[in-house]
Structure formats: C-alpha cells, structure tokens
Amino acid sequence: MCADADPSGGRYRRRVPETETPNEALIRFDGVGMTYADGTVAVDHLDLDVAAHELLTLVGPSGSGKSTLLRMVNRLVEPTRGRVLLEGEDVARVDAARLRRGIGYVIQDVGLFPHRTVAQNVATVPGLLGWDRRRTRERVAELLTLVRLDPAVHGPRYPHELSGGQRQRVGVARALATHPKVMLMDEPFGAVDPEGRRSLQTEFRRIHDELGTTVVMVTHDIDEAVLLGDRVAVLSQGGRLEQLAPPAVVLSRPANPFVERFIGDARAVKLLRVARLARADVEPGRADRPVVVRVGEPLEAAFSALAASPEGVVGVVDDGGAAVGTLGPAGLHAALRRAVRTDEG
Numbered sequence: 255m256c257a258d259a260d261p262s263g264g265r266y267r268r269r270v271p272e273t274e275t276p277n278e279a280l281i282r283f284d285g286v287g288m289t290y291a292d293g294t295v296a297v298d299h300l301d302l303d304v305a306a307h308e309l310l311t312l313v314g315p316s317g318s319g320k321s322t323l324l325r326m327v328n329r330l331v332e333p334t335r336g337r338v339l340l341e342g343e344d345v346a347r348v349d350a351a352r353l354r355r356g357i358g359y360v361i362q363d364v365g366l367f368p369h370r371t372v373a374q375n376v377a378t379v380p381g382l383l384g385w386d387r388r389r390t391r392e393r394v395a396e397l398l399t400l401v402r403l404d405p406a407v408h409g410p411r412y413p414h415e416l417s418g419g420q421r422q423r424v425g426v427a428r429a430l431a432t433h434p435k436v437m438l439m440d441e442p443f444g445a446v447d448p449e450g451r452r453s454l455q456t457e458f459r460r461i462h463d464e465l466g467t468t469v470v471m472v473t474h475d476i477d478e479a480v481l482l483g484d485r486v487a488v489l490s491q492g493g494r495l496e497q498l499a500p501p502a503v504v505l506s507r508p509a510n511p512f513v514e515r516f517i518g519d520a521r522a523v524k525l526l527r528v529a530r531l532a533r534a535d536v537e538p539g540r541a542d543r544p545v546v547v548r549v550g551e552p553l554e555a556a557f558s559a560l561a562a563s564p565e566g567v568v569g570v571v572d573d574g575g576a577a578v579g580t581l582g583p584a585g586l587h588a589a590l591r592r593a594v595r596t597d598e599g
C-alpha cells in the first residue's frame with residue numbers, strides 16, 4: 255500500500271525506518287484475561303497487537319480494563335489467563351525489575367520524588383543502571399530540552415516549584431531517560447488544566463514523531479485518543495475490544511452503537527481535526543492564491559481557508575513554504591475519502 259492510501263494520512267508510516275517491517279508487532283496481547291481476587295473480571299479475553307513505533311491509544315469508560323491491560327505489559331498486573339509478548343518474548347519469563355527498567359511508565363500524578371531535584375528525578379534510572387556522571391548529566395539536559403524545559407533553570411528545582419504541566423513534562427523526560435523501546439502512559443495529562451493539556455498533547459505527539467518510541471496510552475478522553483493515536487482501541491466493560499482502527503476510521507465509521515455513543519457529538523468536526531492534507535489531494539501547480547494552507551495540516555484548516563476564499567480555491571505549500579499547488583472543494587472531498595479509507599472495508 256502506498257503512503258497516500260494510508261488512513262493515518264502517512265503520519266505513522268513515515269516514521270518507520272525503511273529497514274524495518276512496518277507492521278511487526280512489538281507488543282502482543284495473546285488471549286489475555288484478568289479476574290481480580292474479589293472476582294471482578296476486568297478483562298475477559300483480548301487479542302491485540304501493537305506495532306513497532308506506533309502510538310496506540312486505549313480509550314473507554316471508567317472500569318473498562320484500560321489500566322489493567324496497560325499494567326500487564328510491565329507486570330504490575332499478572333494476567334490470570336493468556337500472555338503478553340514483548341518482541342516475541344513472554345514478559346512473565348523476564349525478570350520484573352529488568353523488564354521495567356526497559357519500559358518507560360508515566361502515570362497521572364507523575365510520582366516524582368519530592369525531595370529530589372528535577373535533574374535527579376530524570377537521572378533515576380540511569381543511576382540504577384550505573385551510567386557515569388557526565389553521560390547522565392548530558393542525557394538529563396538533552397531530555398529536559400526535548401520536553402521544552404530549561405536544564406539550567408528547571409533542573410535544580412524541586413517538583414513543588416513547578417506547575418502541574420511542567421511536572422508532567424518531567425515525568426515524560428524521566429520515562430524516556432534510557433531510550434526505552436516502549437512507553438506506557440496512564441492518563442498522562444489527566445491532572446493538567448485543559449489549556450496546558452492541549453499544548454502537552456501537541457508536544458508529546460512531536461516528541462513521539464521525533465523518537466518513534468512505541469507508546470501505549472490510556473485515556474478516557476475520546477478527543478485525546480483520536481488526536482494522538484495512530485490507532486485507537488475502543489474498549490467497553492470487561493476489556494471488550496469494540497473497535498480498533500485509525501482515528502479517522504473510528505470517527506467516520508464507528509463499528510457499533512457503543513462506539514458511536516462513546517464518540518458523542520461533533521464527529522465531523524473531530525474528523526476534520528484529525529485527518530490531514532496530503533500532497534495527493536493537491537492540484538499541482540503554482541500556489542498563487544491569497545489564502546494558503548500547508549501539506550500535513552489538519553483538514554479543519556483547509557476547510558476554514560476554503561470557506562474564506564471567494565473563488566473556492568486556496569494555495570498549498572509544503573513544510574518548507576515552497577508552492578505545491580492548489581486545493582478546491584473536490585480536493586478536500588478526496589482528502590476526506592482518503593482519510594476514512596480502510597483496508598478492512
């Protein structure tokens with residue numbers, strides 16, 4: 255399949271190094287189930303593959319088993335049936351401490367050590383692994399810069415001297431310290447106010463695109479799930495997988511009434527936000543129009559620009575600002591159709 259036929263708009267595939275098989279499963283939930291000691295069936299029976307470099311969001315109402323599933327990967331929960339394979343290896347056979355050192359884990363309130371500075375917090379796992387001071391210091395500075403904190407200013411501070419959003423950034427930096435292949439995130443931005451949350455989400459997406467770390471993220475917020483995920487897994491009670499698909503497909507073709515209800519209102523608006531303009535949608539030529547949109551921008555921007563254009567045509571430029579061509583209503587329609595196309599259907 256060529257990149258333009260990819261329902262994620264090429265976002266995911268572009269990040270996969272060419273030497274790797276794009277759809278190789280890094281994490282496999284193989285017939286997993288979890289019944290807690292009091293008889294609660296959190297997850298009944300679930301099969302699910304997470305591809306290398308993918309950002310998979312697990313979304314569903316409270317009690318649908320999202321955290322239980324996530325915690326099976328780093329063995330904070332041992333499934334009562336089935337197995338979880340990480341790079342083909344049953345995690346139950348891997349020493350738990352070693353397993354966890356290789357997996358980043360970010361939770362809602364971060365769990366930073368209050369009496370250690372930001373820099374010391376980020377250096378926690380490198381310290382456990384015996385990295386020398388210089389290597390650790392360089393890595394800490396690199397990571398704080400990556401999450402847009404200033405190592406000189408924020409590094410020496412204590413967690414209580416930061417805002418909630420900044421603490422969450424430190425949590426992300428700490429989880430990335432040892433270049434983990436996998437990041438598990440449980441409502442990572444849940445405690446942050448809505449405005450800070452949106453900028454953290456955008457930045458986390460950028461970091462993910464840059465690093466290509468495989469991420470499984472739990473959220474109960476469908477907007478967050480479709481904004482961030484390469485694919486979205488919608489769960490209901492008992493860890494039942496109601497739909498697993500790229501965001502544009504979930505939004506345009508919910509698998510059943512449960513998913514439709516869970517998405518709620520404004521599906522079309524959400525779809526315009528997650529689907530992105532690709533070169534294939536553009537009429538090649540000069541972008542000599544007063545209103546201009548960029549390849550890769552959400553279709554929402556193209557839609558607004560078209561609505562504002564008296565002629566119903568806007569210019570399109572690439573990332574570097576070079577002219578690519580023009581976009582009219584037919585191109586926008588084609589872009590939407592491409593976004594919602596799916597191999598399964």
Ligand SMILES: Nc1ncnc2c1ncn2[C@@H]1O[C@H](COP(=O)(O)OP(=O)(O)OP(=O)(O)O)[C@@H](O)[C@H]1O
Pocket residue numbers: 290291292294295296314315316317318319320321322323474
């Ligand atoms: N240690 C436990 N003992 C007994 N039941 C538990 C335990 N942990 C979770 N559960 C139950 O398992 C079910 C799934 O819980 P889980 O935390 O995985 O759901 P969730 O989808 O992450 O929910 P939330 O969005 O509220 O965090 C719930 O009914 C919960 O009460």
